[in-house]
Amino acid sequence: MGVVQMPAIEDYWAIETRYSIIADVMPVKRFNKLRRRIHFQDNNTDPQGDRLFKIRPLLEKLRQECIAIEEEGLFSIDEMMIAYKGKKAGSLRQYMPKKPKK
Structure with missing residues (x-):
């Protein structure tokens, strides 16, 4: 569950x-x-290869409702800058001196 x-x-x-x-x-x-x-679907109409066929109508309805929601404008995601000593970030790592630190 x-x-x-x-x-x-x-x-x-x-x-x-x-x-x-x-x-x-x-x-x-x-x-x-x-x-x-x-039950969301008839068990006798099992399409081959679709493992979600029993809940497909529910998923499609949920998908349509999510698509119908209007966007409320621009979104901004802000992350705190923390010290990083690893070597895997490569060019993704960027130091911003004016960024607040906690």
Whole structure:
């Protein structure tokens, strides 16, 4: 189930291995009911090579919604300059004397 992997789904709710982020939100019985009943795609129409075919409609809807969001202008990303003693940065490393240091 995501980033934290356990041997069985019930282990997220078990006393010894309880994972509160999941267990506090939903009881195990309700989760199992939803898991049995929720489907995004017909299992009989399995296209060859598409491993995400079961959630493809959901992904496409999410993609379309993200494309429809208007950009709010220009974005600026600022990073703090920290001391770097490595040798792998090569030409990407640049010293800026007026850059504030913390």
